[in-house]
Structures are given as C-alpha cells and as structure tokens.
Amino acid sequence: EVQLVQSGAEVKKPGESLKISCKGLGFTSTAYWIGWVRQMPGQGLEWMGIISLRDSDTRYSPTFQGQVTISVDKSINTAYLQWNGLKASDTAIYYCARTGRFVTTFDYWGQGTLVTVSS
Amino acid sequence: EIVLTQSPDFQSVTPKERVSITCRASQSIGSSLHWYQQKPGQPPKLIMKSASQSISGVPSRFSGSGSGTDFTLTINGLEAEDAVVYFCHQSSRLPHSFGQGTKLEIK
Numbered sequence: 157e158v159q160l161v162q163s164g165a166e167v168k169k170p171g172e173s174l175k176i177s178c179k180g181l182g183f184t185s186t187a188y189w190i191g192w193v194r195q196m197p198g199q200g201l202e203w204m205g206i207i208s209l210r211d212s213d214t215r216y217s218p219t220f221q222g223q224v225t226i227s228v229d230k231s232i233n234t235a236y237l238q239w240n241g242l243k244a245s246d247t248a249i250y251y252c253a254r255t256g257r258f259v260t261t262f263d264y265w266g267q268g269t270l271v272t273v274s275s
Numbered sequence: 276e277i278v279l280t281q282s283p284d285f286q287s288v289t290p291k292e293r294v295s296i297t298c299r300a301s302q303s304i305g306s307s308l309h310w311y312q313q314k315p316g317q318p319p320k321l322i323m324k325s326a327s328q329s330i331s332g333v334p335s336r337f338s339g340s341g342s343g344t345d346f347t348l349t350i351n352g353l354e355a356e357d358a359v360v361y362f363c364h365q366s367s368r369l370p371h372s373f374g375q376g377t378k379l380e381i382k
Binding site for chain 1: 276307309311313318319320321324325362364366369370371372373374375376
C-alpha cells in the first residue's frame with residue numbers, strides 16, 4: 157500500500173529554522189517525484205515545488221524560490237522541506253504528494269504537517 | 276505562470292442535484308487539468324485526471340469535461356458527503372498551479 161508519512165506538527169518562533177519530512181512507503185523511488193503544497197489557514201492550495209526521487213532534480217514555484225529548500229534522501233525514500241528564518245506568514249499546513257514520471261497528477265498525499273510560527 | 280480561476284467560489288446545494296464547477300485557465304493547457312476533493316481535516320484526494328479520465332474508486336456520479344482553457348467537473352446526483360471543497364490543478368507548465376477552490380454546502 158502506498159503511503160506518504162509526514163513528520164509531526166511544529167511550533168516555532170520567527171527567525172528559527174525548520175526541516176519537515178515526508179517518507180514514502182510502498183513504492184520505490186526510481187520513477188516518482190514528490191511535491192510540496194501549502195495550505196494557509198482556511199485558504200486554498202499553493203504549489204510550492206517538486207523534487208525527483210531518482211536524481212534530485214528540483215523545480216520551484218517563483219513564489220517559493222529562495223524562501224524554502226526542497227531536498228531528498230533517496231536511500232530512505234524521504235523528501236524534505238526546509239526553512240532558514242521562519243516568518244509568521246509561514247504558518248500553514250504543508251502537504252507532500254507523489255507524482256509520476258511525467259509529473260502530472262498528485263495521486264497520493266501525506267497527512268499534512270501543521271507549522272505554526274508565533275512569537 | 277498559469278492562473279486557474281474556478282467558479283463559483285461557493286454554492287449552496289441540495290441532495291440529488293446536478294452540480295457543475297468550472298475551471299478556466301489563463302492560457303491553453305490541453306487536457307492537463309485535474310480535480311481534487313478535500314474534506315475537512317483531510318488532505319486533498321484526486322477524483323478526476325486529464326480533464327475527463329475517471330479515477331478508480333471514485334463514484335461514477337463524478338465526471339469531467341473540457342480542453343484548452345475551459346473545464347467542468349460535474350456531480351450527477353449530489354450526495355450529502357459531496358458537499359465539501361473542490362480544487363482544479365494544471366500540470367501543463369511549470370510551475371503547476373491550483374484553482375482557488377469551490378466550496379459546496381448543503382442548503
């Protein structure tokens with residue numbers, strides 16, 4: 157059974173760093189990409205970027221380029237989303253989701269990681 | 276970047292009603308348009324891909340149509356559990372993008 161298991165909720169202060177994870181279970185990494193999607197409180201979905209589990213090729217939305225870093229550890233089928241210098245406006249649920257070789261639909265989603273940034 | 280605009284933002288619906296949600300792209304995206312359903316407290320769930328291709332396990336009352344810039348998700352015979360939020364998503368060009376969402380609420 158395919159699953160994406162995300163790390164738990166985080167509460168951070170402005171300026172702090174954070175790295176959240178998304179572990180893929182039930183599939184091998186060769187043909188898939190993992191995407192990250194932000195959902196701010198009560199709002200819609202925002203496409204942040206994607207990373208290839210095969211070769212770490214990474215594509216960002218211009219909105220998030222330079223604001224976050226997406227990385228992957230292929231050996232453990234895990235993708236990461238990282239911030240250096242959180243802001244209150246980063247408070248949101250962050251979902252990871254799997255997409256196939258041709259990067260089309262997100263067919264499986266993680267449960268989401270709630271990140272709260274507050275002083 | 277391609278902007279997706281859904282309409283309506285909100286619709287009050289009744290069970291058994293036929294409901295349509297539209298998604299308009301700011302430029303042609305072929306059939307690279309997908310639909311997700313999001314229930315409260317849950318991640319989105321893929322319910323339609325490539326404009327009109329059904330997804331295994333999704334009830335047949337959901338259908339999709341369109342190509343180019345205009346797309347429609349139709350629910351034939353809405354059930355109470357369908358009164359949640361729907362998002363469209365384009366994968367034609369990077370960066371991908373989502374519509375702003377359409378919330379269906381039972382009258």
